[in-house]
Each structure stands twice: as C-alpha cells, then as structure tokens.
Amino acid sequence: MIIVVLRTIILYTLVIIALRLMGKREIGQLQPYELVVIIMISELAAIPTENVGIPLLSGIIPIMVLLLASVTLAWISLKSERARTVLCGSPSILIERGKILEQELKKNRYSLTDLLEELRIKNVPNIADVEFAVLETNGQLSVFPKSQNRPTIPKDFMLKTQYEGLPLTLIMDGALNQRNLQQGNKDLNWLMNELKKYNINRVEDVFLASLDTSNTLFVQAKNRS
Incomplete structure (x- = not known):
C-alpha cells in the first residue's frame, strides 16, 4: 500500500511540474497539440499508478x-509563423461587416x-449589432460590435482620465505584506492609524486591506462570529 501511495505522489508531482512548464493557460485556451499532450500525459500517469507491476x-x-x-513545439511556434499556422491553425472570420459567412461556418x-x-x-444578443466575429485558434469567439452599438468610453467625449494602476494588497487574511507596503511608500504606523479608523487594532483582525493608486485604502475585517 505504501508503494502505491509513493508511486502516486511521484507521478502526481511529475504531472504538476509538466503542466507548469507548459505555461499558464486555461483549458479553453489550449492549442490542439497542447490538449493532446495533456490527455496523453494523464493516461501515461494513470497506467503505472493503477498497476504496480509496471516499472515507474x-x-x-x-x-x-x-x-x-510540447516545449519544443511551443518554441518553434514562437519563432516561425508558418509553423504556428500548421500547429495551431489560423483564425476564421465567421461574421464580416455584419454578414454571416456560411462557408466558414x-x-x-x-x-x-x-x-x-x-x-x-x-x-x-442581437446578431445585427455585430460587425465582425472571429473564431480563434483555441476555439473562443472574438466579437466586435458595430461602432454605433459598442459601449461609449471617455475617449469618445475627448475626456482625460486619471491613471489607474493595480491596487496593492497590504494585508491578506491577517498577514502583512511588507513589500507591498514599502512599494506604496507607506509604513506600519500609517497603516495602523488607518486601521483604527475602522475600529481595528491588530493586523491579524484584517481579512483584506488594499491600497489603490489614488491612495484610497479598502479594509474588510475578519468575521468575528
């Protein structure tokens, strides 16, 4: 039994490492050759796990x-557009200038x-609002509404907006992130003074605290019930 457990842990760890080396992608974003590799890896890992008579x-x-x-093919596809087309295919336009292309469907x-x-x-919901629809190589559909139907943005009204960067997580589940605190040009004294405004006296009592680029602090205390 111990041997089975050890073999399973080893193969599980190997599969996790293999998937991490293949890159960060969701299942729906995988290219065909990547999906084939994942399926084959899962099958190859299952066989020696189920049968201890098969060498690890x-x-x-x-x-x-x-x-x-897989890594080699990914590298080749990055370097060669022709190879990328062969391995991954090319996007297909399903709707062009508001017209559905039956042949592409x-x-x-x-x-x-x-x-x-x-x-x-x-x-x-209304296909009449679509200018272009492109079926990407990973199977997802990219939709481009007609200009008169797309949501308005500040640029349409020639409005200038302030820069919005990523907020810094200062505290997560009671743990202080000292690096983010320094990156936000803040210190612990400032943070504790801000927490007192929310009737919080300890970092450990904070579920989440984040600082945005406008120096606005979001704080949520832990549930004390």
Missing part, C-alpha cells in the same frame, strides 16, 4: 518525452445555434 520509469520517461516535445463545423449562443455569452 515506464510512465516517467514517456511523460518527459511528451513534455520535451461549414468549414469549421460551427452551427448557427453555436454562433448565437456564443454571441449571447459575449453579451451581444
């Missing part, structure tokens, strides 16, 4: 080979029902 190396070596192949085996469903997911 029989699962480790193929996984490493697949990982090497058939080519990609994409039904009108699928198209309308994806448009609703993108908060575009």
Whole structure:
C-alpha cells in the first residue's frame, strides 16, 4: 500500500511540474497539440499508478518525452509563423461587416445555434449589432460590435482620465505584506492609524486591506462570529 501511495505522489508531482512548464493557460485556451499532450500525459500517469507491476520509469520517461516535445513545439511556434499556422491553425472570420459567412461556418463545423449562443455569452444578443466575429485558434469567439452599438468610453467625449494602476494588497487574511507596503511608500504606523479608523487594532483582525493608486485604502475585517 505504501508503494502505491509513493508511486502516486511521484507521478502526481511529475504531472504538476509538466503542466507548469507548459505555461499558464486555461483549458479553453489550449492549442490542439497542447490538449493532446495533456490527455496523453494523464493516461501515461494513470497506467503505472493503477498497476504496480509496471516499472515507474515506464510512465516517467514517456511523460518527459511528451513534455520535451510540447516545449519544443511551443518554441518553434514562437519563432516561425508558418509553423504556428500548421500547429495551431489560423483564425476564421465567421461574421464580416455584419454578414454571416456560411462557408466558414461549414468549414469549421460551427452551427448557427453555436454562433448565437456564443454571441449571447459575449453579451451581444442581437446578431445585427455585430460587425465582425472571429473564431480563434483555441476555439473562443472574438466579437466586435458595430461602432454605433459598442459601449461609449471617455475617449469618445475627448475626456482625460486619471491613471489607474493595480491596487496593492497590504494585508491578506491577517498577514502583512511588507513589500507591498514599502512599494506604496507607506509604513506600519500609517497603516495602523488607518486601521483604527475602522475600529481595528491588530493586523491579524484584517481579512483584506488594499491600497489603490489614488491612495484610497479598502479594509474588510475578519468575521468575528
């Protein structure tokens, strides 16, 4: 039993490392060759886990080979546009200048029902509002509304806006982030004085505290119940 547990932990750790080396992507963002690699790695890891009679190396070596192949293909696709087209395919325009391209739908085996469903997911319920719709190589649909139907932005009214950067998390679940505190040009005394305004006397009592670029502090205390 201990051997089975150890073999499972080793293979599990190896698979996690392999997926991390492949990059940070969601399942829906994977290219076809990446999805194939993930499926094969899961199968190769399952076989020696279920059968202790199979040497552990029989699962480790193929996984490493697949990982090497995946990283190599990813590197090649970064360097060569032609290779990227062969490995990943090319985007398909399903709606062009407000007109649905039936041939592209058939080519990609994409039904009108699928198209309308994806448009609703993108908060575009009326297909008449769409100027372009592009089916990306990862299967996701990019939608570009007609100019008169897109949401207005400050630039449309020639308004100048203030810079908005990323907020700094100063405290998370009672733990102080000293690095972010220094990055925000603040010190602990300032933070404690600000927390007292919320009737909080200890950092440990804070669930979340973040500082935005306008020096506005957001604070939420832990649930004391």
